[in-house]
Amino acid sequence: MPRNNVPLQAFNRGIVSPLALARTDIDRVALSAEIQTNWMPRTLGSMMLRPGTAFVGRTKGDKKSRFLKFIFSTTETSLIELSDKVMRIWTNDALVSRSAVSTIITNGGFDSDLSGWSDTDESDAVSSWVSGNMQLVGTGFNAAKRNQQVSVSSGDANKVHGLRISVTRGPVTLRVGSSAGDDSYITETVLATGTHSLTLSPAGNFFVEFSSRLNYPVLVNSISIESSGVMEITTPWPEGDLPLIRYDQSGDVVFVACKSYQQQRIERRNNNSWSVVNYESTDGPFGIENTTGLRITPSGLSGVITLTASSPLFKSGNVGSLFRLESTGQTSTVTLNGSDQFTDYVKVTGIGDSRKFTINRTQIGSGPWSGTLTLQRSVSSPGAWVDVESYAPDNGSFDYNDQLDNSIIYYRIGYKAGAWSSGSLRTSISFAGGSRTGIVRVTAVSSPTSASAIVLSQLGGTSATEIWSEGDWSGKKGWPSAVALYEGRLWWAGKDKFWGSVSDAYDSFDDTTEGDSGPISGAIGSGPVDTINWLMPLLRLLVGTQGAEASIRSSSFDEPLTPTNFGIKFPSTQGSTAIAAVKIDSSAIFVQRGGVRVYELTYDSGVYDYVSNDMTTLCPEIGYPEIVAIDAHRQPDTRIHCVRGDGKVAIQVYDKVENVRCWVLMETDGIVEDVVTLPGTIEDKVYYVVNREGKRCLERWSLESECRGGQLTKLADSHIVYTGSPVSNIAGLDHLEGKEVVCWADGFDIGTMIVSGGSISLPLPKSNIVVGLGYSAPYKSAKLAYSAGMGTALSQRKRVDRVGLILSDTHAQGLMYGPDFEIMDDMPRDECGAYVPDGKIWDAYDNDAIEFPGDWDTDSRICLMAKAPRPVTILAAIIGISTNDK
Template identity: 40%
Template sequence: MAKVNAPVYSLNGGEVGEEALARLDLERLQFAGALYSNMMPRVIGSMTLCPGMEHIADINIDEVLPLEYSYSGGSNLVPVLSNLEMRIIRDNGFVSRVAVATAITNGDFASFTGWTNASTGTATAGVSGGNLVLTGAFLGRAVARQTLTVAGGDQAKEHGLRITVVRGPVNVRIGAAAGGSSILTALALDDGEHSLAFTPNAGTIYLEISNDKPRPALVDRCVIEGSGVVVIPTPWTAADLAANIIRYEQHKDVIYVASGVYQQRMIQRRSDTGWGVQRYKVEDGPFVASDVITALQPDGYVGVINLLADRDYFDSRMIGRLYRLFQSGQAIFDTFAAAPAEGAYIRVSGVGGSRTFNFALTGTWVGKVRLQVATDDGSGSPGAWSDVNSFTSNVSSTYTDGDNNVIKYFRWVIVPGELTSGSVDTSLIYGGGSQTGVARIVSITNAQSAVVEVLSRFYSLGSTFEWDQSSWSDYDGWPSAIENFGGRLYWAREDMINGSVPDQYKSFDDAVEGDSAPIARSTGASTDRGVLWLLGLQRLLAGTDVSEISIKSSSFDEPLTASNWFPVEASTRGCKNLRAVKCDSDGIFVQSSGIGAFALAPIQGSLDYGSTDLMAMHEEICDGFEIVDLAVQRRPDTIIWFILSNGEARALTYEPAEKVVSWWRRTTQGQIKRVIANRGGGEDNVCFAVNRNGAMRFEKLASLRDCRGGLVNCLADGFTRFTATAAQTTFSVPHLDGMDVTVWANGVALYDQDDLYTVAGGNVVLPAQSAGVSVVIGLPYNGDYQSTKLAYGAQGGTALFQPKKLSQLGIYLLDTAIGKVRAGKDFDSLRQITETNKGKPLQDGEVIAAYDADMMPVSSDWNTDSRLCLRAQAPYPFTAGALVLDVKTNG
């Protein structure tokens, strides 16, 4: 006797493997399928034909790596890395410049002609060796200015200012008046190249480049950019991008980048069309004590000096390394040429004669110079200053402070109006106490001599065996992973993790004490490859090739600190050298095999993390191909995108709280190479790098609201959308030349999969269109669904191993061209599900907002493995809300 099985209510179970189809003990398997190809399961329970991919730009520039950049300003901004270059996609194309006649005289700094030295104090500006050299001073600012003339037709055009900094930082200003910044302000441009956008809106503008630091800054080039796409140099090669060594983290308008091979970089957005790439340079660490027995000696106090070693020591790979020297005694020499002026200070401690120091004033000058004192404010810094004495002529003498065991600071000062003319050379020399000076190597002279720029002044010219070196350099290696967590910027190199001072992402000052002290701790990982990625979730997590490490504090609510750091292995899956991504409190990573995906999630009832196999119900979802990229989309549903080495994508609709962990496939005509997901207004901007029609393209996933069959319908791949002009017939799609496409115009499919249009000469020619008509032209694709073995819900128990037949189908459809939906027992015997809607014949391609009708027959044979197959065809929309299957068993 025939028996009726239970219905299928929802379609968000996703694809499961054949090996899991007999898991009748799992309720979620009732809603799963054996195939979801271009069929997107929704968290709400429906299944829809996946949106198409919109062609944004051609990026046929070898290996590419788009970077995620979340921006609330309205534009979709995507930095795209390629071989040694970076370009910026803004909305529908690369950022580019228009031609303008505005020019900068001697922008290559062959000479100083055209520039004006507007420096103050003892600072200077000039040209040497093809560079603009801005030598700042403690009591002066180095400034180079130039007046630019802008033609009337160019004043409203956006200009690009290209500036290449050899040694920074420098500041750039453009104003309507000399020294002003009403048109452009760009501060702290460091070593690298910058493309700054500005619109003059004036016939005469004033450019200024300056340096406030008491050391030379070097600029190699400062020019107005020519027309064309903006291309900014980077250090990363195509091989680096292909090897997936790039790790990055955005904070506000900066993307911090680590690679393990090169010094860290900062990708900076100064405006939507103004970007730069510069070195990530710090001046206060992180330091480690040297294990080399060598005496180092500076031959100057400030500026660019030589650092000398007492034996062969320096190596060319040490360029960029920091050195911190601990020195006995303190000597300060400053020159005051203008008022107000404040000199550096010495620190005096001890008792009796140990509190005596020498002071002197020399030079030709008229005015008054004050010697001031301050006591320690308790934090190692001077408190309020007061006068000890004042002098109106040159002097050389000693001073002994009588407050034994009190820490005091002394300095020279000139207050406003008290230096009438000339310049005065000041000195403070104290034989007691100790200070530290910091310098960065800029070049190597020989094995015993290096040229350094002084970052924190030296107080003695004596040699010392007491010194530290920075943790990172070409010699020591560079960080390979980065994360922003708990207000600190964390960098990982090998087994060590360095965390910055809280809220100061470029400071590792170990003089800071307490909970705010910088962090330099090990992960304790049992591997020589070190940390491959960092994730900041409810804990800081580190991935290695053998385990995933959870770094705890003593209490779940306490912050990580240098003394509150306890790393443990959360799981031992092992990670592929590929970035991990965040999804709320979960971390998604690829296992070391390259074909497994796992979630690091908080363990219920515990304060720690554990790993969960996301492919437990479908071990072969990747068909044996490695995962090469991944990203997380959060709107309208959470979808984790995985790109495979064969150019296909796998997607996971992911909402664990709703028990939705649903796999599906995304295929297209071409090979998908990369994926990113940027947060934005409405739905996320999910973008792909696709090798299509022999070239690399940048394409964006269409929004669901544009895939419902309305006047604008974006169910096509590599599509371009147009708004027709009056009587327009020719539509240019050069990226689809020679390919067969569909055409949707104003709510109707002019060409579909039954009648495709072959693009010739890069154009599609249509009947004349009315002005304002929306036209979408792109590649077709199918959405295929196959049910499981229908082995559940039999009245006499399981229907597994029983002959059965799918006799009738009930289907609830939304915004669907139901006349284009096909159903059957397999994909070789599909037929149209209906030709009527409520008794009325369907018009060809008619889209029905809601379809709910009587059960309809489905041709099927008696079979122990009876299935339902559905097919939807782009460009026609399809959304299924539910299925009801009348399955009869016979056994």
Template identity: 25%
Template sequence: MGKFRTIQTALNAGEISPKLRGRTDIPRYQHGLELCRNAIPMVWGGVQRMPGTRFVAEASGPVVRLIDFPVSIDGAMAGYVLELGDRKLRVYYNGTQIKNGAAPYEVATPYQSAILPEIRYTASANVLYFFHPTKRPKRFYRKDSDTNWILEDVPFTYFPYMRPPNSSGIKITPSATSGNITLTADKAWFIADHIGLTLVVNGGICTITAVTDSMHASASVDAGTPISAPDSTGRRLHDVVTFTYTPPEIPVAFGFNVDIKALYDGKIPDFSTSYAEGGYSGNSDDYLTVTPSNPLPDGVTVTRVREINQLSGTDPDPDWKEQAWSDFRGWPACATFHEQRMIAAGSPTYPTYEWGSSSGDPLDFTIGTLDSDGWAFNLSAASTSIYHLLGVDCIATFAGDKELTVRGSSDSPITPSNVQVKNRTPHGTGLVRPVQIGGEIYFVPPSGLKLRGFGYQYSSDSYVAPDVAVIADHLVADGNGISQISYAREPYSLLWAVTNGGALLTLTLDKEQEVTAWAAHGTDDSRHISITSVPGQDGSDQVWFAVKRLINGQWRTYVEMLDVGLQTDSSVVASGAGLVEISGLGHLENCLVDVKADGFYCGRKTVIGGKIALENPAATIEAGLPYHTTIKDLPLELANPGQSIQGAATAVGKIRVRLFETQGCTVNGEQIPFRRFPNINAPVGVFSGDKEIFNLGRGTDPSQTQVSIEQDLPFSLTVLAIIKEVTVNG
């Protein structure tokens, strides 16, 4: 066939599966790699050595989970990272661990290490909400400083009440309408676990205090807080009223109590009331005036003035309801925010239900009929539990067997009487928290062996969820499935994934440029267990890792942060005039580390006493664990349709590797010179251009035409293209 000059102009298809070795006809083969290890495929076509990580702190225990928590402080976004450990939580910010004196700042939690992968969370208005099906939801927020955070039960003002399973046909009769009463069921129903549950019976709220037998229980009626009135009696509102700051006159009736709620600047202000007999709107009705107890700015809106009823009577109630969430019935497994409501779903008792709070009040889940009331919908199309919710243009709902959308009809908000539930794709998801990237939501099915991108496809006018891991399924399978994912938009547009086997993977994504490229990272002595990303102060995203490292024969868990200016892992950096040593390396005691000083490579040295000594003073020192970068192309194939050199005797006489701002590498084991004369006493500068290598190999073995570009020193490497001069016989 003669002589050819081939060029691989892009390497941004990343590492591709061995199963695709026969697909030499597809563009991914022409732009793909056999190995992309500790290197990142770039959207613009090249492959760049993976940056190093900066050591931040040793984790609180061997099992931790990192969680992102962006907070707005004084108008600026601050990216906090939370480390959830065994019944404790630590806080990190801007590359440092928050401390209380010399010790890490910690907050006690109810979450033992075994359930950390099951924790779901969502955030709104600088408050982070934690959900788990067996734990009462918690909220976490920064009170007034980095060493004053609050973790508390979510103070729901009203829970949803629903008819519990297997209670059809059962009537409950109260013995009285107030005080301590007895509840009688006409069929066996009550069990000891019902103690503490709250019921709505004949319109009133009562709490079970004891169970006598299967048909009888003791309860106390919730009487609320009486209104202060001249005759010291309670009053009831005729209706629900919404009003702004100017106090209105509200009609009331004798004998009941009211609860007044308002929301201003995320807080519920206090109100006082005054009562007058007669004279309401020109008639003799009694009325109530509601006034803020503390001064509030004009325009504050009272979102609800609600009655709390006593029981209306002692007749048998066939329509009684039970508090849907409790320690007995379980709690929502997940939540999100959408259309000024908190949306919760997936409790153990109601696994396919979604609940929406009252509009504008995320803590009020009273189910009603008004457009602003809360709602509960059974997504019967989801035959298994709901695991995740994302509030986008709809409520994207991820169940164990399928993906659904929930939205109002005709572009209207969801209300108790306006909802559309659509079954979109039939794959299902597991515990891994999905991430949104542009118009798609990426999720991991229960097997962990796929990564699907859920979104609307205009060409088919339908939702699709293709597997984007199929092109590199060996990386996911070798890691025993994906256990966590996170997305960092800047600077590389990377979806990061941690596998159950401790591998670290990246997926370079850019839909506009049609780039989907996988790579694998890490060393034999590292196991990544958690990852997250938060906004950084410079506009880029900070990527954080929890990683186990083998130190002196023992696995230790560290919290580290990606640093694009570093070329070593778990590193420490020191700067100052005339430094002759670098300290703070106790976490790498007795380890061999790479050392750079003022840009010079000082070799690999052993950490003794947490320090490394230098032979010459320096102003900037980096010391950290080495890692090896390998970029290896696929067996050669011609790009011309209808022609192939597969199986032909092939010789590569010369190759050129096109580099960008590179300080060193080897090509097929041959060290490539980068030092330039006469700058022999200066650090190696960056090089951009072509490096030539001769007599790569010959024969019918496809591997003899491959190029392996490697870097095991702490210096930059970026490969733009690979050019080969090829002779083909046969």
């Protein structure tokens, strides 16, 4: 009867598929497990009872939520909670809230007028009340301004005040200070279209000022002092579309894409001020130029205009979209009312009388008008301006011909520095030749042939033009579904297209930008790519579509992408599901389009591109029924958390160098719905959203260093912690009402209790207490066989008769062992002839092998069981097997 020892010296091989249990010829399988739930292996090979989860709080209204990570630095992080059209912020595991103050802003809703707001408009700029909004229209040079002095009581001085500001149409400039025009409380900042919650701590009364120099109307909808309580900001995303959100971050700005919704920016200011605003570009991107005979006629050159189409063009989805119109001829018009103010230039070409252009001057207001206008030219390109002639600021128009045949000359007219004294002058410069391109944004659609718009870049004429392009983004044409920052550009992607911004200008897609810094756009062009599920900036920009994974690359590996040097390859044809990919070093981890298998895209120097590898080869069932969320953290080991549709979490311990790809399962008394991770100091922070019978809890994994025994051992789920004077009643357990909980107090497991009225009562007062849900950790080995080179014990009757366990940081009554989970023994209460007292924690355990209650069977196994809140760490198990070889 042969006897053999089978070493299980590594528990980092993880769960193997039942279909592979017989492959004991593979060392990885021989050391694997059929069941390994609520154990957390380490790359080094040991495994411990997984840490518990600390109760942080509940989602808004216990609704489904999506959490985004905000990482300004490794020590300055927050969680962005998105629920049904609402955003909240968690910083240091507490919700950002506003204090109670009695301060009031007068007429902050602009219900019927602008009473309470002082008019400080600069010359020719106009602020007014329009349909419940404060409207500001500048001149391009001068600003429209309104301000208000806000009274602060002595009791509210130096308290944090929250300003809630809603901007209907931005951008609007805001200044808040102790005096008019001062910005000592909120430094001058630009507010885009959306909702803002900004904080200040005034020492006394303060001034709020809104202004704009833009020559089209911007609209402020409201401003108020926020009520006390949790800060909440409206968002456009309903609950059902939260899984489709993709995002990337640059400094204090998070760029957000979501299929079917306009892109957004989540902005942070001074650590405690937050905004959700529209992401808007004013110069593109644009689709191909119109090739039909349809003509568009603008009603004006600047400000608010009407666009009239010669045949049906506009739809309701065009609101917010850009149109670029090219005029026949060039006209630049502006109101001049200060020094160093000029019209835009016109480009003059041709010969003879065809070079003639017209200058028109119209005095505005009652005067007086005093100063000297100067006509300037620049040869070949604008910028090197030299004086040509001077004029008085009179009424009238005149023609000018420079007689510089066949030359390209740029002209402008205006007041040089110090040349203006008084008065406003409407001045234009017009040239019948050439063309000028302007850009407008549609604000309303009144019919298929008529739309209202604001002029973002001055048009060149009011004649009908068939030279126009429509913006690529709108409700009509669709919005991007993915976003990433890569090589100094902001990239958006949607349907089968992608767009890269002007280099280092994340809001610009100006295709007239010359050189390598210009914007990049292209189409995937093949396969089922109706939805781009993710962008991943690695050594190359990777694109995850429904049918394949694309690589956007330059012609040479180390060359940056440019408008003329990029191409698209398809290194993988697995396709992805609608779940964001995860970045680990230079690899991307994504869920295959079937929704249950996890793949890695990693760079292969053999093919000079990325290739896909199946990370679930030995356990393809680990993702069933489907994976609904995924994230990863790096310390103490790299672990990939895959949340499944059944509320369990498949976790892979991953180390490419050590060839560790260990799948284990996490279960809790509830349904895990989301996962998000943040960097930590020694160990990273892992957060789950857990639905516990309708109570959706945000919970954070405890540190492994907190789960090894001691006064506080955090081996319980959704737990709360108390430290202080001895108490016998623990409250704050409303989220676990009616549940049986475990309790670790002052270094001992003191048993289970039922939560009633949100609290429990302890038998005796304790000072250091952890209370939460218990959980079990079953482990069942793979089929046992001899070690490599000694043959196999498969299909032979055998018996496990002893087991040697090497342990660390383990509760003496924390581990059970046996041939199955029905027949299990506790650890011996005798250690070297001495009785082991209750609650003893072994720092190290390496005693003689223990008799094992095994039976003769062709499929003998070893099963282990640990239960919270008692810590267990297993370094190795040596299994003694007797084989009946007859």
